[in-house]
Amino acid sequence: MSLDPLLLSRLQFFWVIAWHILMPAFTVGLASYIALLETLHFTTNRAVYLRLSNFWTRLFAVCFGMGVVSGVIMPFQFGTNWSRFSDATANVLSPLLAYEGLTAFFLEAAFLGVLLFGRTLVPRWAHLIAACMVAIGTLFSTFWIIATNSWMQTPAGYEIIDGRFFPKDWLAIIFTPSFPYRLAHTVTAFYVTTGFVVVGVGAYYLWRKRFVEDARVMVSMTLWLLTVLVPLQIVLGDMQGLNTREYQPAKLAAIEARWDTASRVPLTLFALPNETTETNDFAIELPDLGSLILTHDLNGTVQGLKDFPRDQRPPVAIPFFAFRVMVGIGMLMLLLIAVSWWLRLRRRLFDTRWFLLGCTAATPLGFLAVLAGWITTEVGRQPWTVYGVMRTAESVSPSLTGRDVLISLLGYAIVYLIMFPAGGALLARIVKRGPTTEQHAPVEGGRAREAVTATPQVTEKPPLGAGGHS
Amino acid sequence: MIDFVPLWTIILGLAVFFYVLLDGFDLGVGILYGFADRREARNLIMNSIAPVWDGNETWLVLGGLGLLAAFPLAFAIIMPAVYFPILVMLLALVFRGVSFEFRFRDAEHRTFWDHGFCYGSAVATFAQGIVLGAFIQGFQTDGRHFTGSSFDCFTPFSLLTGVALVFGYGLLGAGWLVVKTEGTLQAWARNKGRWCLIGVVIAIGTVSLWTPVLEARIAHRWFDWPNILFLSPVPVITIGLGLWEWRSLNNKSEVAPFIGAILLFLMSYIGIAISLWPMIVPYQFTLWEASSSPSTQAFLAVGTLFLLPVILMYSAWSYWVFRGKVRADIGYH
Numbered sequence: 001m002s003l004d005p006l007l008l009s010r011l012q013f014f015w016v017i018a019w020h021i022l023m024p025a026f027t028v029g030l031a032s033y034i035a036l037l038e039t040l041h042f043t044t045n046r047a048v049y050l051r052l053s054n055f056w057t058r059l060f061a062v063c064f065g066m067g068v069v070s071g072v073i074m075p076f077q078f079g080t081n082w083s084r085f086s087d088a089t090a091n092v093l094s095p096l097l098a099y100e101g102l103t104a105f106f107l108e109a110a111f112l113g114v115l116l117f118g119r120t121l122v123p124r125w126a127h128l129i130a131a132c133m134v135a136i137g138t139l140f141s142t143f144w145i146i147a148t149n150s151w152m153q154t155p156a157g158y159e160i161i162d163g164r165f166f167p168k169d170w171l172a173i174i175f176t177p178s179f180p181y182r183l184a185h186t187v188t189a190f191y192v193t194t195g196f197v198v199v200g201v202g203a204y205y206l207w208r209k210r211f212v213e214d215a216r217v218m219v220s221m222t223l224w225l226l227t228v229l230v231p232l233q234i235v236l237g238d239m240q241g242l243n244t245r246e247y248q249p250a251k252l253a254a255i256e257a258r259w260d261t262a263s264r265v266p267l268t269l270f271a272l273p274n275e276t277t278e279t280n281d282f283a284i285e286l287p288d289l290g291s292l293i294l295t296h297d298l299n300g301t302v303q304g305l306k307d308f309p310r311d312q313r314p315p316v317a318i319p320f321f322a323f324r325v326m327v328g329i330g331m332l333m334l335l336l337i338a339v340s341w342w343l344r345l346r347r348r349l350f351d352t353r354w355f356l357l358g359c360t361a362a363t364p365l366g367f368l369a370v371l372a373g374w375i376t377t378e379v380g381r382q383p384w385t386v387y388g389v390m391r392t393a394e395s396v397s398p399s400l401t402g403r404d405v406l407i408s409l410l411g412y413a414i415v416y417l418i419m420f421p422a423g424g425a426l427l428a429r430i431v432k433r434g435p436t437t438e439q440h441a442p443v444e445g446g447r448a449r450e451a452v453t454a455t456p457q458v459t460e461k462p463p464l465g466a467g468g469h470s
Numbered sequence: 471m472i473d474f475v476p477l478w479t480i481i482l483g484l485a486v487f488f489y490v491l492l493d494g495f496d497l498g499v500g501i502l503y504g505f506a507d508r509r510e511a512r513n514l515i516m517n518s519i520a521p522v523w524d525g526n527e528t529w530l531v532l533g534g535l536g537l538l539a540a541f542p543l544a545f546a547i548i549m550p551a552v553y554f555p556i557l558v559m560l561l562a563l564v565f566r567g568v569s570f571e572f573r574f575r576d577a578e579h580r581t582f583w584d585h586g587f588c589y590g591s592a593v594a595t596f597a598q599g600i601v602l603g604a605f606i607q608g609f610q611t612d613g614r615h616f617t618g619s620s621f622d623c624f625t626p627f628s629l630l631t632g633v634a635l636v637f638g639y640g641l642l643g644a645g646w647l648v649v650k651t652e653g654t655l656q657a658w659a660r661n662k663g664r665w666c667l668i669g670v671v672i673a674i675g676t677v678s679l680w681t682p683v684l685e686a687r688i689a690h691r692w693f694d695w696p697n698i699l700f701l702s703p704v705p706v707i708t709i710g711l712g713l714w715e716w717r718s719l720n721n722k723s724e725v726a727p728f729i730g731a732i733l734l735f736l737m738s739y740i741g742i743a744i745s746l747w748p749m750i751v752p753y754q755f756t757l758w759e760a761s762s763s764p765s766t767q768a769f770l771a772v773g774t775l776f777l778l779p780v781i782l783m784y785s786a787w788s789y790w791v792f793r794g795k796v797r798a799d800i801g802y803h
Contacts, residue, residue, distance in 0.1 A: 079549025090542030
């Protein structure tokens with residue numbers, strides 16, 4: 001078997017971005033959460049918010065560090081492995097990426113140092129501002145990278161001269177047809193992901209009966225937030241689906257494994273899409289619901305894959321299953337929120353052990369949904385890097401041999417398989433230690449080697465009854 | 471239409487120079503870290519860069535993206551040509567970057583992360599030096615593509631520039647540590663700085679003699695009359711700086727070794743720029759031939775001219791917050 005530099009480069013890009021996306025999926029939401037906790041501490045002076053902020057900042061630092069180092073790798077991928085894509089699209093895409101660096105990365109990096117190490121060095125308001133700046137930086141970053149991705153999905157505002165893209169209208173380039181929906185859907189996904197981590201960790205403490213006061217604040221506050229965000233996310237996802245139907249019909253057909261164009265199409269719950277026979281095996285379908293969901297009309301028409309030449313169709317099975325994983329997780333999340341309200345209204349939210357265990361088990365759900373959604377949209381874009389205009393096969397660096405890329409892919413595989421599990425173990429350790437105010441520095445010679453951070457002495461409100469803070 | 475190429479040459483030149491200085495000193499600190507044997511010294515050394523390292527590394531991203539944005543043809547040719555040095559650099563930076571958090575929180579594997587930090591720093595530096603050497607040597611192209619092999623970049627010359635950069639970053643790192651530490655640790659940094667300076671002087675000399683031999687155009691640039699007259703201050707100043715650096719490493723001055731190292735880098739940088747001007751893909755494409763469309767450069771220039779000063783301001787502020795000698799109680803413990 002000969003090694004194909006194209007396939008290996010695609011695998012490599014998948015590998016490095018799949019790990020990388022897990023970090024912003026968590027840190028974007030967490031940065032906002034920390035900014036919120038810092039604001040609450042600033043305004044109420046309650047010590048619990050300071051403890052929580054310090055605790056989550058420790059986790060944030062580890063994830064952010066891994067996000068930075070895995071993120072530095074990304075722009076270089078464009079050059080090393082996708083040089084023809086870079087050469088062709090740079091006039092249009094490079095300012096978006098450069099603006100990400102200019103508006104976001106420096107902001108995050110400069111203020112993160114102050115957030116992590118500066119609490120005793122700067123006034124309280126300055127520390128609060130640092131926390132907010134880090135949060136804003138992560139959102140700026142999301143804005144630009146989603147703008148870049150959206151342009152690749154639904155390109156606009158350009159002209160092609162000699163096979164290269166040239167800008168015509170910058171506003172059209174940034175605000176492409178799929179951009180607003182993709183941005184809203186992604187940011188909400190990141191917030192929901194963080195939300196389920198916070199709830200999961202809080203529920204774990206309640207289940208183990210540790211740090212009960214802090215855990216209640218985490219669980220209650222965040223379940224409120226998720227009550228808004230999860231249904232909102234389902235609406236946003238639906239809107240992005242409508243947008244995909246309009247601008248990327250082949251992708252939608254692959255997601256639904258729909259081969260023939262038809263109206264009143266069924267909703268396919270499960271099937272094994274068969275690309276050779278152009279049919280679905282073992283399909284389980286609900287009549288008419290497909291049209292209703294995809295077009296908001298029982299008689300709506302959905303385009304099938306047979307409308308597109310074979311060499312312009314994306315792979316079917318991967319988007320089909322990835323999409324179902326994402327939606328399935330969304331439904332599971334909704335169920336969890338519904339149960340939380342049923343328990344909250346009965347004042348049993350904090351001591352129903354099976355529910356706490358369920359919440360802890362739900363901790364990674366957001367990450368899985370983000371990955372599944374990302375796989376859906378990126379594989380669904382194939383065989384194009386710039387949808388409908390530039391093929392993935394025409395984007396790869398011409399000088400690379402299969403052996404070159406195999407070596408680099410192995411390098412990334414080995415390093416990531418050391419780093420990310422080590423990072424995960426570290427996060428688990430920090431969670432085990434919990435939101436404690438005790439200093440973790442070893443006491444050598446009977447004397448703490450560390451300055452003790454004085455927490456403002458304020459009387460805590462006594463916890464409410466068994467019902468908690470709902 | 472205004473010609474934005476000179477502006478972008480300056481911006482990119484500054485971004486790359488900032489990167490070399492900033493990540494240079496913290497990679498250098500990482501290299502020297504491997505020579506420190508006491509736990510307390512290592513903690514102090516690491517804490518001297520803990521609050522600033524990821525801001526420094528951000529300039530690498532800006533340098534890469536700036537090249538893509540301003541001179542995309544150069545990006546598309548150079549990156550595949552230095553495929554393996556870039557790979558090795560990125561992987562080394564991964565180890566080095568995560569070891570800040572991991573070393574401190576994962577005490578059982580502290581030795582592993584210690585090694586990750588110092589070898590990661592050294593290997594990343596060496597790889598950057600190879601990229602520099604390959605860049606000076608030029609690339610085999612056809613039309614708008616690199617057509618050589620991914621292994622072309624490994625030559626005796628590029629290995630030399632690799633080693634040179636290790637000494638150079640080591641010198642910057644030593645200068646930084648002299649600023650940030652005191653007592654025995656500072657004396658230790660001065661000692662390491664002297665060793666690095668010897669290496670730097672030998673390296674600059676060798677590269678300066680080798681480059682004109684390598685490429686006749688560079689020899690003409692420097693040695694043709696009247697260029698030799700205008701350009702002779704460059705080597706003269708560099709030699710003077712080397713002597714001054716040696717003196718300040720040996721006397722009591724605390725800031726001078728760092729300043730001297732920066733100026734030595736500046737002179738080397740200017741020297742390379744003089745040799746290669748106006749090429750961005752050496753001997754193939756000029757800055758103007760490789761530049762992106764005027765609309766692209768204009769659109770990005772508007773924001774950059776506003777954002778870059780703001781970035782410099784708040785980056786300076788974050789350095790200001792952590793000013794003074796590194797303290798045991800700020801940073802990782």
